Amino acid sequence: MNPQLEGIDQIAGTYPFDVARSVERIRINRFFWQLAQPAHRELFVRDEPAAWKASGLSDEEIALVRNRDWLGLIRYGVNFFALEKFARVLRLSNLDVYAQMRGESLEEFLKTRRVPEAR
């Protein structure tokens, strides 16, 4: 146990990303990371199932990706900043992703914010 993280398991809705998780989930994290590289991005845009296959994703991982299950991907062990590349390729803003992670529409989420126009 990392002493710096003592008590973090009591913070609900939070999934610390550590080396153990990183080792377990390196394949799907690499899949998203590579979307920032033009060749991988082009393959993803042209033929998404081929991109899943090229990265060797499991059926469970493919379902999470296909469903754009942002919260499910976080719980599974994807690092948020890998997901950020996915959002860029899908032309979604971070606010879209945040709303979906909270189970809200973008409009619902923005209503909870101080300056909803800052989008």
Place this chain on the structure above:
Amino acid sequence: MARIIGGIGTSHVPTIGVAYDKGKQHDPAWAPLFQGYEPVARWLAEKKPDVLVFFYNDHLTSFFFDLYPTFALGASAQFEIADEGAGKRQLPRIKGHPGLAAHLADSLVNEEFDIAVFQERALDHGVNSPLSLLWPHEPDWPGALVPIAINVLQYPLPTAMRCYKLGQAVRRALSSYPEDLKVAIVGTGGLSHQIHGERTGFNNTEWDMRFLDLIERDPLELARMKHADFVRLGGAESVEVIMWLAMRGALSERITKVHGNYYLATSTAMTVALYEEA
């Protein structure tokens, strides 16, 4: 010697760069953010630092988990602007300072601060988002930048105290550099925000104000905090404010805050603060 002329703490939210590129400087929803940077940009234009030493984090752009360094110093003569999935921002490439970077590496490692060294890796929004508001860049940036990347993505992160001590070691290194240079220290990230899990959207302005008070007056109290404390008080991703502690460690014991701006619009408390040595 390289002389420190001051320090800057700043958020590095990617949206700042996006709003800048879309020309939203006068949009009422964004103007309070951009106006908050103007005094810092003026200070930089007036003081003309030769180099910015920039504590930042890479967001899984130029480094991946196959090798994710705890601390890494950029030593090359230039750095490209990163493509983070939606193409590159239209900014000139960033000039490094190989002479100062090599000296920093020598000094840090000989003090047993075993920092990794990288070259020619692109710099992502961790650097380019705030930099585009701080420095003019047409046709080119007015000075050089030495990036120091800190792991705030994959636990174990360096402790807050270690980041503070890194800043102190950087200060000592600068004081032994043979050439006369004016240097400003920049620490990036924060303030409160959480952008993953069901707790996404968490903010805590009361804590942010306390953080801003402590970073100026009593940084050791912050340096003694655990990562879990930062996560609880400011949200999971706000733990990156340990990079402000690196900046703070490089400054003198007593400092004066000469400007500050805090703007919480949607998800991240976007903040900039400018400090001079007392």
